Amino acid sequence: MTRGAFIVIEGLDRSGKSTQAAALLARLHAEGIPAALHKFPDRTTPIGQMIDAYLRSEAELDDRAVHLLFSANRWELAAQLNATLAAGTTVLCDRYAFSGAVFSTSKGLPAAWCRAPDAGLPAPDLTLFLDIAPEHARARGGYGAERYENEAMQARVRELFARMGESGDAGMWVTVDAGQAQDAVARDVWTAFEPFARGVEGKVGQLWP
Ligand code: NYM
Numbered sequence: 510m511t512r513g514a515f516i517v518i519e520g521l522d523r524s525g526k527s528t529q530a531a532a533l534l535a536r537l538h539a540e541g542i543p544a545a546l547h548k549f550p551d552r553t554t555p556i557g558q559m560i561d562a563y564l565r566s567e568a569e570l571d572d573r574a575v576h577l578l579f580s581a582n583r584w585e586l587a588a589q590l591n592a593t594l595a596a597g598t599t600v601l602c603d604r605y606a607f608s609g610a611v612f613s614t615s616k617g618l619p620a621a622w623c624r625a626p627d628a629g630l631p632a633p634d635l636t637l638f639l640d641i642a643p644e645h646a647r648a649r650g651g652y653g654a655e656r657y658e659n660e661a662m663q664a665r666v667r668e669l670f671a672r673m674g675e676s677g678d679a680g681m682w683v684t685v686d687a688g689q690a691q692d693a694v695a696r697d698v699w700t701a702f703e704p705f706a707r708g709v710e711g712k713v714g715q716l717w718p
């Protein structure tokens with residue numbers, strides 16, 4: 510039975526993830542491919558509202574507590590995500606467990622501890638890592654309004670994302686040069702996505718592979 514493909518888009522803040530995710534969704538719809546887009550953190554749920562208050566520095570939370578909230582924010586959508594994929598709809602996620610692992614690890618939490626709460630979540634078929642230098646991302650503007658949006662943290666995050674891709678723990682991982690013009694990034698995203706356009710055979714995997 511063919512199911513929808515599960516595609517994750519990851520990257521630094523201001524790497525263009527949301528723009529590219531929206532462009533990919535529009536193209537999928539234009540091609541007649543059923544598709545849905547989710548964003549993590551999903552700030553609309555009660556858990557997401559706690560995360561949002563933390564990120565905007567309106568609330569203080571222990572590093573481990575907020576890490577678990579980010580993970581819980583994925584778990585609260587996991588059953589729906591599996592059902593959507595099973596119904597044949599392709600799911601795009603703007604950030605996922607890889608952000609969860611690398612952002613908290615870059616704060617100094619142990620990597621294995623950071624990965625544990627996401628074990629068992631649906632695993633993406635493909636992760637697109639929109640790679641950009643932190644100084645280039647900052648130059649795009651609107652940077653620094655939230656926690657984590659500083660160059661030192663983003664540089665550590667970039668390094669950890671790169672290692673995540675090389676480790677094999679993330680499954681299929683494609684790095685896209687997000688420093689290019691928007692159209693060029695979209696073209697590279699489409700090239701990586703195209704093998705999944707007709708859906709995927711077999712069950713959804715689980716983190717961590
Ligand atoms: N973030 C995001 C985490 O620290 N852990 C997670 O699990 C996720 C999904 O939240 N700087 C961080 C990365 C971002 C911040 O995300 C908000 P966005 O995509 O800027 O709304």
Ligand code: MG
Binds near residue numbers: 522523655
């Ligand atoms: Mg952000």
